[in-house]
Amino acid sequence: MVLHGLTQLTANSWRAWLWWSAIRWRIAAFYAVGALAAALLLAAIELVPSKPVALITLALLSFPGLSVPRAIAPDIRRGGHGVCCGFLCTTLQLTAGVSGPILDVFFIRTGLDRRQTVATKAAIQALGHFLKVVYFGQLLVTGTDVLAPTAVALAIALAAIGTQLSRRALDAISDAHFTRWSRWLIVATAATCLVQGIAQLGGPRALAAATPAEQQTDQNERMQAAVPAPGAKARSES
Numbered sequence: 001m002v003l004h005g006l007t008q009l010t011a012n013s014w015r016a017w018l019w020w021s022a023i024r025w026r027i028a029a030f031y032a033v034g035a036l037a038a039a040l041l042l043a044a045i046e047l048v049p050s051k052p053v054a055l056i057t058l059a060l061l062s063f064p065g066l067s068v069p070r071a072i073a074p075d076i077r078r079g080g081h082g083v084c085c086g087f088l089c090t091t092l093q094l095t096a097g098v099s100g101p102i103l104d105v106f107f108i109r110t111g112l113d114r115r116q117t118v119a120t121k122a123a124i125q126a127l128g129h130f131l132k133v134v135y136f137g138q139l140l141v142t143g144t145d146v147l148a149p150t151a152v153a154l155a156i157a158l159a160a161i162g163t164q165l166s167r168r169a170l171d172a173i174s175d176a177h178f179t180r181w182s183r184w185l186i187v188a189t190a191a192t193c194l195v196q197g198i199a200q201l202g203g204p205r206a207l208a209a210a211t212p213a214e215q216q217t218d219q220n221e222r223m224q225a226a227v228p229a230p231g232a233k234a235r236s237e238s
Helices: 002-018 025-045 051-067 079-095 100-107 114-142 149-172 175-200 212-226 230-237
Strands: none
Touching: 002 114, 002 149, 025 079, 025 114, 051 079, 051 100, 051 175, 079 100, 079 114, 100 114, 100 175, 114 149, 114 175
16 A cells, blocks of 8 residues: 555646646645545544445545536536535545545536646545555554665665656646546556445455454454465475
């Protein structure tokens, strides 16, 4: 989670810097209010829904958001919608590690051009991933896991390079094509999340709530179980 957060923080910060003049700061401000509220609430109660439930929720909220009439459709330009988007996306980000389809639903009918959309999303996603790094980084401080400096440096460098190269693609397409492809990506990503969430429902503690520390412990136990004991390896080689 921390490495992914650092990578995405770099990519989105770089993207926001590239399109700085196109950022809609009013939208970013309302989103930040909801995002900070969600992060503080989750940190205070130390309780988050299970990942399968979060993935299914994300998918089931994304599909209606694309199909409802424009008059009642999610629109991040509205102050209340922006706060709600920030709260919902941050909750999903800290739970399932992904919130892209929901965020895109709030942008898809705003009428913003592709540069304004990309720049504003980059600014608010940089905040979201910063909160994720802080939220899960505390587990690294108090636990035994460490991040390899080489892996962190490589991930950050590749994220910046990839973001820089993607600028040409954005310049080459029209706003109409950007909106059309965004819709298809929302549907594809939401469908993937729905399938993954349903598939994970059969696992242990699928519907149970867990603290971030418990989630990290479960992940560590799975990793240790996947590594064969030295004695077992020696016996298999003999």
